[in-house]
Amino acid sequence: MSAAKSLLSVQNLCVDYLTPAGSFRAVRNVSLDIGHNEIMGLAGESGCGKSTIAFSLMRLHRPPAFISDGKILFDGEDILAFPRRKLEAWRWSGASMVFQSAMNSLNPVLTVFEQFRDMLARHEKTGREAARAKAAEMMAMVGLPADRLDAFPHQLSGGMRQRVVLAMALTLRPRLVIMDEPTTALDVVVQREILQEIVALRGRLGFSVLFITHDLALMAQFADRIAIMLEGRIVEEGAAENLVAFPRHDYTRKLWAAMPRIGGTAA
Amino acid sequence: MSAPLLSLEGVSKTFHVRPVLGAVRRVEALRDVTFSIEPGRALALVGESGSGKSTCGRAVIRHFEPSAGTIRFRGEDIFAGRTRRGDSAYLRAVQMVFQDPFASLNPTHTIRHHLERPLRLHGGTDDLEARLRKTLSDVELDPDTTLEKFPHQLSGGQRQRVSFARALAVGAELIVADEPTSMLDVSIRKSVLDLMRRLKEERSIAFLYITHDIATAHYIAEETAVMFAGQVMERGPSDAVIRNPRHAYSKLLISAVPDPARRFDAEADDALAFTRQADAVRADAARPIAGYREIAPGHFVAYSEADNA
């Protein structure tokens, strides 16, 4: 696939953390393409650099993290060169992100609706009524009743907060949604309903997804392609079916073998 | 059968939510919840998100008092006749590992600081350094590179292991673990579960294990309770509840456990059918429970008035 055909093209990305003990390279020469309307899965053990990549793609990385090398092209444009204004407009509407432990990324002193309205106000002129209707529509999409718009975050369960964040990330119809463990706080029934809904929405609206999770079984159900990371590098990448049926790398096989299964002895 | 370490007897909790405009809304987070845990054993709470699992856990650590019902620890009502000494003993005996490590670690303190205090409280200053290192190794963190780090310098999974280490450091008798492994990858998840098992077997620590990962409930807990909308739908030996669920909601839940062989996109009709079925089962399960049938020793399945008619 040539770079222009991809919505997102990451080329030789290197990200370092500058710590008092010296610099630590958390992402090493990662290259990754995500096609239009493609759901790309990123898996790998804890600490391998998945969230660091996610933050870097949004340019939300903060010191001591530094992008020391590489390019990130979004529809052919170098987002590392975006001026601040453009970057801010691009976030949420060009690309949005559901953070790992998203349930704590909500502002504790604002109601859910106020947070929707803030986000909408920053990007487009939306009256109160229209914002309310839009927010209610997005809440319905993730299976939450509209009356929960008036709740404060602490009045919602972890899974409900997670769904609110997911709904917010989809509101401005971004072309890329980065989801860092978006469903770990949800029960498997709701998880399946939401991911099926995202698959359906992708068909209707058209957007790409970078899906980060530890749950390989879930990833195999949801992603079109999967990349497996180990210690800052991508060690294997391919169509989801192939990674499930014919994992090539030892580490990928190990991940599959360690997977929890009901009834098996391994958890 | 030994006496339970912890028991909940008909515990209910109602929250009153006051919106800026409009009438106060009641949220019945727990409705008549009953279960018990023996020393050295684990009970898994699984079920709908928002069904009251964390509320159960928070009532057990005395975050708030139930609206009705009794919670007993070693047979004694944890809210009656409280003394300061009894309180601090209880608070040490019962530890919570939270769903989210970001919320429970202080960003301005090193990992060393997080563990030193509980270790000192529990075992004094003897061998403090060695015990610190041991506690970190127990949760498979490298003491050399971890001790002086701050929470934000660790990955999500590494952070969660630190909160686990802290609960171990005070020598708890009961650990309420609210999704302690949901942020750990599979290769590490198993070692943390094995650690929990070891603590159960070797130190007789009991666990209230709250999870959405039903396979791990099966792996770690002798008993499993399935919750929906504040009520326990089914409770019994994990093997029976998970392999042979009897309540419609338990069946739905277990049918939705991710299966790598079944793609989401290849089944648009399937998706619709699943959602319809889920809606129907949930509407049914939301009705008040009239009682439980014991269908096998220790295996209870809820029924409602309508089921009886």
Ligand SMILES: Nc1ncnc2c1ncn2[C@@H]1O[C@H](COP(=O)(O)OP(=O)(O)OP(=O)(O)O)[C@@H](O)[C@H]1O
């Ligand atoms: N602020 C920081 N300072 C120093 N090192 C950091 C910092 N943030 C992360 N790291 C290190 O960078 C590496 C990658 O972390 P990252 O959070 O990207 O991992 P991850 O793959 O998302 O893990 P998880 O699955 O546990 O969320 C880890 O080794 C981590 O310790």
Ligand SMILES: Nc1ncnc2c1ncn2[C@@H]1O[C@H](COP(=O)(O)OP(=O)(O)OP(=O)(O)O)[C@@H](O)[C@H]1O
């Ligand atoms: N402080 C509060 N004020 C009002 N309502 C609350 C409060 N805490 C919890 N609730 C409500 O109680 C219900 C149960 O919440 P709880 O956090 O126990 O669910 P849970 O089963 O742990 O869900 P999850 O799996 O998503 O973490 C939810 O409807 C929630 O909105």
Ligand SMILES: [Mg+2]
């Ligand atoms: Mg991460």
Ligand SMILES: [Mg+2]
């Ligand atoms: Mg919870």
